Amino acid sequence: FCQSLLHTIFPPEFRLLITNLVQRFSNYFSSFCYFDIIEIDGFSVNELYNAVQIYLSSSASVFGNRLSLTRALNSTTFTFGLSNNDRIVDTFRGVTVWWEHVVIQTQSQSLSWRSSPNEKRFFTLRILKKDKSVVLDTYLDHIMEKATELRRKNKDRLLYTNSHGGSMDSRGGNPWEAVPFKHPSTFDTLAMDPDKKEMILEDLRDFVDGKFFYQNRGRAWKRGYLLYGPPGTGKSSMIAAMANFLQYDIYDLELTEVNTNSDLRKLLMKTTSKSIIVIEDIDCSANLQNRACSKIDSNNRDPAGGGILKEGSSASRSITLSGLLNFTDGLWSCCGSERLFVFTTNHIERLDPALLRSGRMDMHIFMSHCTFPSLKVLMKNYLGWIDGDDEDVNSKMLLQDLEKVICAAEMTPADISEILIKNRRKDTYSAMSELLQILKYRRSENNNMKKNIRVSNDKSVEEKYI
Numbered sequence: 139f140c141q142s143l144l145h146t147i148f149p150p151e152f153r154l155l156i157t158n159l160v161q162r163f164s165n166y167f168s169s170f171c172y173f174d175i176i177e178i179d180g181f182s183v184n185e186l187y188n189a190v191q192i193y194l195s196s197s198a199s200v201f202g203n204r205l206s207l208t209r210a211l212n213s214t215t216f217t218f219g220l221s222n223n224d225r226i227v228d229t230f231r232g233v234t235v236w237w238e239h240v241v242i243q244t245q246s247q248s249l250s251w252r253s254s255p256n257e258k259r260f261f262t263l264r265i266l267k268k269d270k271s272v273v274l275d276t277y278l279d280h281i282m283e284k285a286t287e288l289r290r291k292n293k294d295r296l297l298y299t300n301s302h303g304g305s306m307d308s309r310g311g312n313p314w315e316a317v318p319f320k321h322p323s324t325f326d327t328l329a330m331d332p333d334k335k336e337m338i339l340e341d342l343r344d345f346v347d348g349k350f351f352y353q354n355r356g357r358a359w360k361r362g363y364l365l366y367g368p369p370g371t372g373k374s375s376m377i378a379a380m381a382n383f384l385q386y387d388i389y390d391l392e393l394t395e396v397n398t399n400s401d402l403r404k405l406l407m408k409t410t411s412k413s414i415i416v417i418e419d420i421d422c423s424a425n426l427q428n429r430a431c432s433k434i435d436s437n438n439r440d441p442a443g444g445g446i447l448k449e450g451s452s453a454s455r456s457i458t459l460s461g462l463l464n465f466t467d468g469l470w471s472c473c474g475s476e477r478l479f480v481f482t483t484n485h486i487e488r489l490d491p492a493l494l495r496s497g498r499m500d501m502h503i504f505m506s507h508c509t510f511p512s513l514k515v516l517m518k519n520y521l522g523w524i525d526g527d528d529e530d531v532n533s534k535m536l537l538q539d540l541e542k543v544i545c546a547a548e549m550t551p552a553d554i555s556e557i558l559i560k561n562r563r564k565d566t567y568s569a570m571s572e573l574l575q576i577l578k579y580r581r582s583e584n585n586n587m588k589k590n591i592r593v594s595n596d597k598s599v600e601e602k603y604i
């Protein structure tokens with residue numbers, strides 16, 4: 139009625155003025171304010187619109203009755219979204235906000251060769267005026283952060299490798315090449331002492347939650363792990379389990395491909411946060427005995443006392459131990475945050491103490507030969523054996539026998555996995571009996587070998603005296 143009255147009485151310019159005035163007047167007395175977050179801002183996509191969409195998808199899946207469902211390329215999960223013109227309420231630090239997803243059909247303006255979208259989409263955020271500062275100062279940042287986290291969670295994680303050394307590729311881009319990371323190892327399938335496993339998990343949880351702890355103590359938000367032990371004890375499997383647990387990408391650094399310290403630095407600068415930087419078999423990767431000897435003298439002679447180094451050998455490259463130390467602990471190491479450095483070796487005694495000190499390698503984890511608790515995990519993995527399910531006396535005795543021989547057999551989890559894979563079609567009891575025979579055989583072999591060593595040692599002592 140008011141509108142038609144306006145139309146008949148007032149001229150158009152005057153009508154606009156009055157409408158504006160009424161709007162201002164009602165805005166002045168309303169306790170709400172509104173923000174429109176438009177999908178396309180001019181010609182570019184509004185990042186905040188995408189972030190809100192992802193952010194709301196997490197709560198929409200819980201509260202919504204009618205939702206849109208999408209699955210993006212390279213995504214591992216489905217994404218829920220608000221349907222057109224649907225609403226949702228969210229709360230943040232005690233503040234309630236109302237979201238509406240508005241879709242307006244627009245008419246195509248011209249006949250052009252480019253198909254233009256004929257929908258205008260935006261989110262409207264309605265908040266109480268008194269909450270404006272909370273929303274603008276922290277809520278929107280919280281949405282952006284949460285969206286980045288969800289995006290990372292839903293995306294395939296990547297395994298990077300430096301196939302071009304540290305130099306930029308011909309396209310001037312990233313020195314790292316990536317493939318989707320699909321390793322299925324988890325802490326559940328990892329065979330190791332349960333206490334040790336829990337200690338590592340606790341350490342990883344602490345690290346992830348430690349943003350403010352590290353910041354307040356003036357430390358770079360990074361942590362170093364050294365995994366050492368015989369081949370086949372699960373060092374690489376542990377790295378995969380860590381990445382799967384933390385949902386991090388992995389940068390597998392092939393040190394022998396890197397020619398100079400500056401290339402090493404470039405590689406480091408191109409890694410992202412929330413990642414694990416891995417150097418496998420660090421003792422074989424380069425000549426890194428100590429800081430001084432890693433420098434090559436003018437005659438290309440190994441300063442540690444060795445002969446002249448062959449051209450192109452790892453030591454004749456100019457990557458040095460101090461370069462590697464700076465990589466893990468120097469000023470450059472904090473150019474990103476929330477990163478783990480994991481080094482593996484079969485021979486910890488060959489590593490320079492500088493590399494092992496806390497702050498560089500904060501945790502030294504020994505991956506041992508298979509123990510009884512590890513064996514239980516492997517039997518669960520490969521035979522579907524469940525602890526406590528062995529009711530009959532024979533099975534219980536078999537289990538006790540396995541416990542007695544497992545340590546003396548000195549077999550790695552990789553060896554035992556192979557035996558269990560071969561016998562996985564047999565029933566659990568037969569597979570375990572087969573394993574017991576092999577363990578007993580390995581134990582007696584080990585005992586004989588130790589005896590022979592003792593005899594030869596005794597003989598050499600006798601010869602010395604004669």
Ligand SMILES: Nc1ncnc2c1ncn2[C@@H]1O[C@H](COP(=O)(O)OP(=O)(O)OP(=O)(O)O)[C@@H](O)[C@H]1O
Pocket residue numbers: 327328329330367368369370371372373374375376484505550551552553555
């Ligand atoms: N602790 C373990 N838990 C579960 N599986 C294991 C474990 N150790 C070894 N395996 C099995 O053995 C295979 C080889 O293990 P992995 O590559 O992790 O050993 P590694 O310690 O890295 O050996 P290397 O020192 O030769 O690199 C894995 O594919 C896995 O199936």
Ligand SMILES: [Mg+2]
Pocket residue numbers: 373374375418482
């Ligand atoms: Mg390995």
